Amino acid sequence: MGKIFKSETEVTWKDLDIGAIVTEPGSASQYQTGGWRSQRPIVDTNLCNKCGLCYIYCPEGCIEQGEDEYFQPNMYYCKGCGICATECPKKAITIVEEEA
Amino acid sequence: MAKRVGIEVSVAIGEVCKLINVDVVAAYPITPQTHIVEHLAELVADGELDASYIPVESEHSAMSACLGASAVGARAFTATAGQGLELMHEVLYVASSMRLPIVMTVANRPLSSPLSVWGDHSDAMAVRDTGWIQIFTENGQEVVDSVLCAFRIGEDSRVLLPVMVHLDGFHLTHMIEPIYIPEQSEVDKFLPPFNYPLPLDPERPLTMGAFGPPVIFPETKKAQEVNLRAAKKVVLECWDEFGKVFGRHYHPVEHYRSEGARVLLLTMGSFSETAAAAIDKMITDGKDVGLIRLRLWRPFPFEEIRQAVKDAEVLIVLDRAISFGGPGGPVCSEIRSALYGEDKRPKIISAVSGLGGRDISIAGFEEIVGRGIEVSQTGSEQEFEVFGVRE
8 A cells, every 4th residue: 555665554544545445456466464373384295296186275375396396385475375285185284273 | 896696606606706716627527516517518618718628537536636736736617416515435545645735515415315406414424524614504694605705715825635515405505695706916915826735746746645553643643633724814814814805704603683582593504584584583582592603614613612602501503414312413512522621511402404405484493492491491302303304
């Protein structure tokens, strides 16, 4: 928000565009939803067959295929919902508690 | 030079919207607003007004369609009343928060039950805090003039806020009055083209009404509050300019024989004209009374109210709505708050009357003022008194 890009904790009410309109397309990608997470997915590449179902089911769209062709969640966005682990047909994804 | 014509106030609203050249009308009919939107529908159907008329399925949709229209930079107008205003309630906040200068006339009507289509201010009081600029009108001429000014104020780049013009159901909407309808050239000169600075446009993508987490939400609300308060300067400028061009002068607080009066009556809306006749009679009878009328409801005209009552000993505030179980009429509560910090202020008496279209006669106003003076001396066991009710 605002013409001057500041971190969200630095933006003042005067920096906002009228009606808090967001004028920078795609700026939602700056929002770190990974901070909401209380648990995280761990991918076991020994079990994964690279089918990509986790990539399809992830509601956050944050699972990416790496150069090694394995799928990995982007932890900047992953909210730890566990849908990938539930859907994985090879049980290759385990959900573990985040350490404090 | 504009001609003065005998015209129903609702029809006159349609006529001035035609001259303003609104782009979109989205409305759902509800008594006593119907004649306003019916006439606009006729004007569009007859090709006299080049606008999109959207016959929506509810008031919630009416206001939502106006949001969309305004967001692409179109001039949007709607009208509603009573329950219809309540049905669009949540969307009213969206319009002001997104800074979309929609103009709406509200044909004031009570809220059920019992069902009533006649006039009072219950609907208006329920939308007090929606962030709209709000104006209460006294007669048909003022309604027409206020609608024209509403577009100029709302669309001003320093304001960009929606504006409600309140007019009493039936007592104004259905009256045939002599009204000066401005000439097209006068309207074109007075009202610049609408140029929304950040319209929805595929060439320049943007997001309106985005998610506002705790880290940003309070900043958005502070900006909104500062903006609405600052709009008063533009309201005053607009009315000043309107007076110069059209010769009819409007102020946030209107005065009628109030100079130096010991006892003041404060009213809003069309009943102020009967109140003025009652004040005339009371002055003739030797009473030291005067009338003030609150015209600008939001942003609230603190300085003007303080100035208007500073020399009075008693201020009787008439509300046409009840705040059930509360401290008084809603207008009176605000007046009390506005004056509480003043070293010198009148005794403030809350009177409720004229609910659901019940007339207040000249004698009725005399009773309200007489009892108000009495209560100012003796006090009352009640926070407020309701007048014109059979005991």
